[in-house]
Amino acid sequence: MTRPGPHSRIRPAGTIQAVAFVAVVAVLPLITGQHWLVSLLVFTVMYAGLASAWNLLGGYAGYPALGHGAFFGVGAYAMAIGTSHLGVGGGYRPFVLIVPIAVGTALVVLPIARLLLRTRAAAFAVLSITLMFMVQTLAYNIRSLTGGSSGLIVPLAPFPAAIFERPFYYAMAALLALTLAVCWVVRTSKLGLALNAVRDDEDRARGLGVQTELVKLVAFAVSAGLTAAFGAVWAYYITFLYPGFAIDPLLALGAILMAFLGGRRTLWGPVVGAALIGPAQQYFAYRFGASQLYLVAYAALFLLVIYLLPEGIVPSLARRLRRLRRASPAAATHDQVATDSIFSAGDLG
Amino acid sequence: MTALLAVEGLTKSFGGVRALDECSFEIAEGSVGALIGPNGSGKTTAFNVITGYQAADAGGLTFRGRAVRRPDPCRLQRLGLARTFQQPRVFPGLSALENVVLGRNQPWHALLRDRVPGPDRRRAEELLDEFGLAAHAHMPAGRLSYGQRKLLEFAGVLMAEPVLVLLDEPTAGVNPIMVKTMEDHIRRRHAQGVTFLIVAHEMQFVMSLCDPVIVLDHGRRIACGAPGEVQKDPRVLDAYLGD
Ligand SMILES: Nc1ncnc2c1ncn2[C@@H]1O[C@H](COP(=O)(O)OP(=O)(O)OP(=O)(O)O)[C@@H](O)[C@H]1O
Ligand SMILES: [Mg+2]
Numbered sequence A: 001m002t003r004p005g006p007h008s009r010i011r012p013a014g015t016i017q018a019v020a021f022v023a024v025v026a027v028l029p030l031i032t033g034q035h036w037l038v039s040l041l042v043f044t045v046m047y048a049g050l051a052s053a054w055n056l057l058g059g060y061a062g063y064p065a066l067g068h069g070a071f072f073g074v075g076a077y078a079m080a081i082g083t084s085h086l087g088v089g090g091g092y093r094p095f096v097l098i099v100p101i102a103v104g105t106a107l108v109v110l111p112i113a114r115l116l117l118r119t120r121a122a123a124f125a126v127l128s129i130t131l132m133f134m135v136q137t138l139a140y141n142i143r144s145l146t147g148g149s150s151g152l153i154v155p156l157a158p159f160p161a162a163i164f165e166r167p168f169y170y171a172m173a174a175l176l177a178l179t180l181a182v183c184w185v186v187r188t189s190k191l192g193l194a195l196n197a198v199r200d201d202e203d204r205a206r207g208l209g210v211q212t213e214l215v216k217l218v219a220f221a222v223s224a225g226l227t228a229a230f231g232a233v234w235a236y237y238i239t240f241l242y243p244g245f246a247i248d249p250l251l252a253l254g255a256i257l258m259a260f261l262g263g264r265r266t267l268w269g270p271v272v273g274a275a276l277i278g279p280a281q282q283y284f285a286y287r288f289g290a291s292q293l294y295l296v297a298y299a300a301l302f303l304l305v306i307y308l309l310p311e312g313i314v315p316s317l318a319r320r321l322r323r324l325r326r327a328s329p330a331a332a333t334h335d336q337v338a339t340d341s342i343f344s345a346g347d348l349g
Numbered sequence B: 001m002t003a004l005l006a007v008e009g010l011t012k013s014f015g016g017v018r019a020l021d022e023c024s025f026e027i028a029e030g031s032v033g034a035l036i037g038p039n040g041s042g043k044t045t046a047f048n049v050i051t052g053y054q055a056a057d058a059g060g061l062t063f064r065g066r067a068v069r070r071p072d073p074c075r076l077q078r079l080g081l082a083r084t085f086q087q088p089r090v091f092p093g094l095s096a097l098e099n100v101v102l103g104r105n106q107p108w109h110a111l112l113r114d115r116v117p118g119p120d121r122r123r124a125e126e127l128l129d130e131f132g133l134a135a136h137a138h139m140p141a142g143r144l145s146y147g148q149r150k151l152l153e154f155a156g157v158l159m160a161e162p163v164l165v166l167l168d169e170p171t172a173g174v175n176p177i178m179v180k181t182m183e184d185h186i187r188r189r190h191a192q193g194v195t196f197l198i199v200a201h202e203m204q205f206v207m208s209l210c211d212p213v214i215v216l217d218h219g220r221r222i223a224c225g226a227p228g229e230v231q232k233d234p235r236v237l238d239a240y241l242g243d
Helices: A012-031 A035-060 A068-084 A098-116 A121-141 A166-187 A190-207 A212-238 A249-262 A269-291 A294-308 A313-327 B043-050 B073-079 B096-101 B118-130 B146-158 B176-191 B203-209 B227-232 B234-241
Strands: B003-014 B017-028 B032-036 B058-063 B066-068 B081-083 B164-168 B195-199 B213-217 B220-225
Touching: A012 A035, A012 A166, A035 A068, A035 A166, A035 A190, A035 A212, A035 A249, A035 A269, A068 A098, A068 A121, A068 A212, A068 A249, A098 A121, A098 A212, A121 A249, A166 A190, A166 A212, A190 A212, A190 B073, A190 B096, A249 A269, A249 A294, A249 A313, A269 A294, A269 A313, B003 B043, B003 B195, B017 B043, B017 B058, B017 B195, B032 B043, B032 B203, B043 B164, B043 B195, B073 B081, B081 B146, B096 B118, B096 B146, B118 B146, B146 B164, B146 B176, B176 B195, B176 B203, B203 B227, B213 B227, B213 B234, B220 B227, B220 B234, B227 B234
Parallel strands: B017 B220, B032 B195, B032 B213, B081 B164, B164 B195
Antiparallel strands: B003 B017, B003 B058, B058 B066, B213 B220
């Protein structure tokens, strides 16, 4: 006897969420013609994707990766070099490069990941950010490819000025959808269970026959590949790359803050976090320019999240919803609390 | 009589401390062995070295007739050697059910299959039921009591249907009723053909359940035999009462 319903991977509530999300994301940029607003949307969607991609390794597997700026930068430079040196052509053609860039980054990163993943916790965090600075240093020094500190120009896309941002927005949105689909598959599969076990107690997981090396490598490579894909689109949009800007430690920090705020044990948490922080971050950058005052706000927000919402918004909301439902006499619910179980994290999980 | 597990001359030092000193013993298939000794005599270290959590300085082991050159926890578990820890270890963020499901071995190509497929779920539910944890199946394991976590860890280990189970102090820190419960679980599994090696301090538990009893002191095996013999062995009395 097969039981559908509560034990099935695909739940009606999840399907509705996905459809509603796609609809909202598809319509958003059509509402306004204001360039700065659409640009803000582009960055917010990008950060939602980056936070979700980071979450595969940082959230599900609990490996505190701080160096995702490296993969983002690799994707960005690959796009710039592909369009300017390799003669891929203009218009929509550079978007085709996203696929080889993502796959290539995921593969190239494997041996490095193998080395990094021998360490854990603080050592892993330090090594990952060291890797980022190494890539940044390379970008400064391989001048023939990257232009070094004088930067690298990506040919401006020939899109109509009135809707210039739209192709980039939809490219980012498609990547976000892909990233969320990947996260969903991981969460609802044995891979996700194994990653959660690694996060909780890696040594015990090994002793239970979990292939910890393999699942960590997969999470790392997929996370890095997706991050590079966002970097590629970003480079084509921004049209000018500079090592300190394209390979930036703040990229990972932003993504992590969003994942923490929204809830790093959930599918939608990083998206919710990005929707809240992304626009604010853009607004601050726009208001205070390069003063980087927003970093202070970042730090303050981080502390607030850790103290007040250690699990993030989505799990807290889900719990409140469940409590409300239980209070109503019609509802029959189990006493389920926030776990990673896709069946117990409420309909928001 | 064939030895399921044979360790030969295991030695392991931590700085100046010889936690294991040329320790050798055998566990026959179908037996329930006990590993006893005063605090700090090397029992846990023996488990760690056998299961590959720590590398031995010298010595070797044979499991199911195969020499295991460099023991690795994952590979040994897949060969049928499972263990629990002195301080119960569960995955606190996973539900009790998932904790048990995780014990089932998976080939790499099954990684994208359902997180908790039907057959695994049913098997895990049976185990949780057997261990009196069915009511907590969907509770995060981190919220279970100490004794419940010990039971859950044991249940999870059994999910893979191991041949040999090493239990590190399954009866420590739990109430007398729980000691009896543990004993029942071990007896039931033993009746189904599982071999055990158990570290325990409760002499009554050891004497009624285990044979052979292996005694360690300062990392050395000082006695090995039927419980009655070991109990009378002057070296054993000395180890427990001496120093
Ligand atoms: N990781 C370690 N680092 C340093 N010393 C250790 C380590 N593990 C164990 N020891 C030492 O090795 C000796 C044996 O320890 P072990 O934990 O194996 O004893 P045990 O027989 O399990 O004791 P208990 O009954 O208290 O659990 C002790 O002296 C202990 O202090
Ligand atoms: Mg011990």
